[in-house]
Amino acid sequence: MAISFACSEDDEPDPITTEPEGQNVVDVASSNDDFSTLVSAVVEADLAETLSGPGPFTVFAPNNDAFSRFLEENNLTAEQLLGNENLAEILTYHVVPGEIPSSAVEAGAVNSVANSTFYISVAPDNSIWINGNTRIIDTDIDASNGIIHVLDNVITAPEYSIAEIALAATESSEPEFTQLVAALSRAELVEAVSGGSGDNLTVFAPTDAAFEDLYDVLGVTGVDEIPLELLTSVLEYHVVPARAFSQDLRQGNDLPTLLNGQTLSVDLENLQINESGLIATSLNIHATNGVIHAIDRVLLPAMGEEVSATITLDNVGASAYVISSINGEGASGELDVENAAITLQAGLRYTFVNDGGSAHPLDFRDSEGNILLAQGDQEGSFEGDSEVAFEVDGANVSFTLTNGLAEELAVYRCTAHPSMEGEIIITD
Structure with a gap:
């Protein structure tokens, strides 16, 4: 998959020309002042001879600015980095066996010479990133034994789960x-x-x-x-x-x-x-x-299978609802009593089954008659609340009784017939 490597105008690097034929990756890096820190690290880690060998190698090379950023973010000095006992492992994490031009770079896992995996991502703007925090800012610098791509940060293998x-x-x-x-x-x-x-x-x-x-x-x-x-x-x-x-x-x-x-x-x-x-x-x-x-917010899944209680309502003409059954825990009310009060518990999820049919759409209101949730064409003020997770499925009306909804919920009512109304009592 061919991929273009995008940079913003503000941080576009100076162009790096392809080096003359015959120079290996260490020679190419040594001939460019922007890689002086990398070259010092390669020499200190005794890797110069290895990276001057036949290869081929693909080197993801942090420039000097990348090393400066890495040192600042990790509160290190250059001397501390060069003296790190794991310096060779850090550097070989940037090296991949074989020659991989930009046209062959794809999103996914890549196994480095250090035998640790790093991960390439392709952002929506086609910029290429490694491990989510390092961007490739220049590509396809040729060497006799491989190819170099330039990074804006130093990549390190994760150590902890x-x-x-x-x-x-x-x-x-x-x-x-x-x-x-x-x-x-x-x-x-x-x-x-x-x-x-x-x-x-x-x-x-x-x-x-x-x-x-x-x-x-x-x-x-x-x-x-x-x-x-x-x-x-x-x-x-x-x-x-x-x-x-x-x-x-x-x-x-x-x-x-x-x-x-x-x-x-x-x-x-x-x-x-x-x-x-x-x-x-x-x-x-x-x-x-x-x-x-x-x-910044806990995600709540659809709670359709987490119903605590199901309350089934029937109607007496257009004058009253009656509770025909309550199944589950967290709800109570007298059965077969006109417009009986229903007790619900805040924090639980409920389904009301309206056997009164479409002629008697069910809604839930506050003490002033404002609709909070509605089965029919009316729109309640809590219907867009993801934590309430209001759902209507035919005769079934389901919702989670959040604290916010519980503070306002006062009655259940037929939208078409105001006489069909019963009190809702909230318990903790």
């Missing part, structure tokens, strides 16, 4: 992901996000603030109060079984998740996954077994 990175974040000076780690532990999913390069996962990781917002919605104080089955489903909904860096995402894509049959929607224009915002400063956290993207 997703689980280990999240745990380390909880112990940092500014702790993060404490609630995510607690949730994974309670749901016994820590092992599922641990592993090596063979386990390709992407975790959309809610911040602690995102979990606190979820607790408010569910009316709980922490992960220990969330039903285990629900908690497990929510966590699985945040994991995609593929290593997807931000540059791999595409507008409108549906990403499969570990929660069977449930997908996530990508909105690059608004930097969102479903209704949750991607945190731009915390993307592409690379792990041995995948990648982490931080998000």
